[in-house]
Amino acid sequence: MDQTLHQSLKESKVHGNERFPFGVYWYQFAPGAHVVDSHWHTEPEIFYCIEGEVLFQINDTEYIPVKAGEALFIDGGDIHTGHAQGDQGCSFCAMVFDFGMLASAQYDALQEELIVPFQERKAVFPRWMTRKTDEKLLGHIREMIDLSKKPTAGYEAAIKGHLYLMLHHAAASGRLVNRSRTDATDLTRTERLKKVIVYIQNHYQRPIRLSELAKLIPMSEGQFCRFFKSMTGQTPVDYMNSYRVRQAAELLRQPDYKISDIAFDVGFGHISYFVRVFRKIMNCTPSQYRKKL
Numbered sequence: 001m002d003q004t005l006h007q008s009l010k011e012s013k014v015h016g017n018e019r020f021p022f023g024v025y026w027y028q029f030a031p032g033a034h035v036v037d038s039h040w041h042t043e044p045e046i047f048y049c050i051e052g053e054v055l056f057q058i059n060d061t062e063y064i065p066v067k068a069g070e071a072l073f074i075d076g077g078d079i080h081t082g083h084a085q086g087d088q089g090c091s092f093c094a095m096v097f098d099f100g101m102l103a104s105a106q107y108d109a110l111q112e113e114l115i116v117p118f119q120e121r122k123a124v125f126p127r128w129m130t131r132k133t134d135e136k137l138l139g140h141i142r143e144m145i146d147l148s149k150k151p152t153a154g155y156e157a158a159i160k161g162h163l164y165l166m167l168h169h170a171a172a173s174g175r176l177v178n179r180s181r182t183d184a185t186d187l188t189r190t191e192r193l194k195k196v197i198v199y200i201q202n203h204y205q206r207p208i209r210l211s212e213l214a215k216l217i218p219m220s221e222g223q224f225c226r227f228f229k230s231m232t233g234q235t236p237v238d239y240m241n242s243y244r245v246r247q248a249a250e251l252l253r254q255p256d257y258k259i260s261d262i263a264f265d266v267g268f269g270h271i272s273y274f275v276r277v278f279r280k281i282m283n284c285t286p287s288q289y290r291k292k293l
Helices: 109-119 131-149 155-172 184-203 210-215 221-232 236-251 259-265 271-282 286-292
Strands: 022-029 034-039 045-058 062-067 071-074 080-097
Touching: 022 131, 034 045, 034 184, 034 236, 045 131, 062 071, 071 131, 080 131, 109 155, 131 155, 184 210, 184 221, 184 236, 210 221, 210 236, 221 236, 236 259, 236 271, 259 271, 259 286, 271 286
Parallel strands: none
Antiparallel strands: 022 080, 034 080, 045 062, 045 071, 045 080
C-alpha cells in the first residue's frame, strides 16, 4: 500500500493484477475501532468476519451487523464503512475482485444467464450471508480464503471454480438478488457524498474548513454535518482525522521519516494533537505503532 492508495473516494488500489484481478486482505482491529473508512470501488467485495462483529453501513440505507462466521457481499459502486462492535475487537478477510474474470470468451449460456445479469446487478449474491441461510456459500468463501493464504500452482483455477459454484448454488437455491433499482434520491445523496470525500482525500494535507465542504453540496454547515454523519456514521472532522491517521500509518513504515514531519505532512497542525488522535484511532501512539512494525 502506498501514498496514492486513497487519492479519491473511488479507491484506486489495484486488486490482484491484470492477469488475475483478485485481491485478498486480512485485518485486525481493537474494540470500537473504525475499521473501514467510507469508500467505494468498481469491483465487488466479499467481506468475511473471522472474529468479533463489525457493523457495516452500505450507502445510507443499510446497517448490517456481520458476526464471526458470516459474510457480507458489497456490490461494485456501493459506498461502505464499518465499525468494530462489542468489547473484543474484530478480525476479518476482504476479497476484492473484477467479476469480468469469469466472463466467457464468447457469448454463451453462462454469459447470458449469469455473468451479464450479475454485472448489471440484476442477479447478484445476497447481501448478508449467515450460517442459517447460506452455509454453502460461506463454505466456498472459506475455501477461497484458505487457498489465498498459501497459494499453490493453479490456485487461480480453484478460486474461479469456487466463484462459479457460488453462482450455481445461489441461482439453484433462489438466492440471487436484484439490486439494480436505486431510488433517485439515494443516488443524489450518494453522489454528493462522493464529491465531498474526493475533496477531502485530495486536500487532506492542508487544513480543511467545514464551510469549504458544505459549499460543495451546497448546504449550511449544520445541515452538512447532519448529512455527512447520516451517510458515513462519522462527523466530517472524525472522518478527516481517521483518513489522515491511515496515511500517517503508511508513512510510519519508513524508519527515517520523523514523526513530527509525518504529522504536518498529513495535515495535523500540532504534534500533540496528532499523537492524541492517532492513539484514539489506532489504540497506540505513533512511536509504539512504528515499533510494532
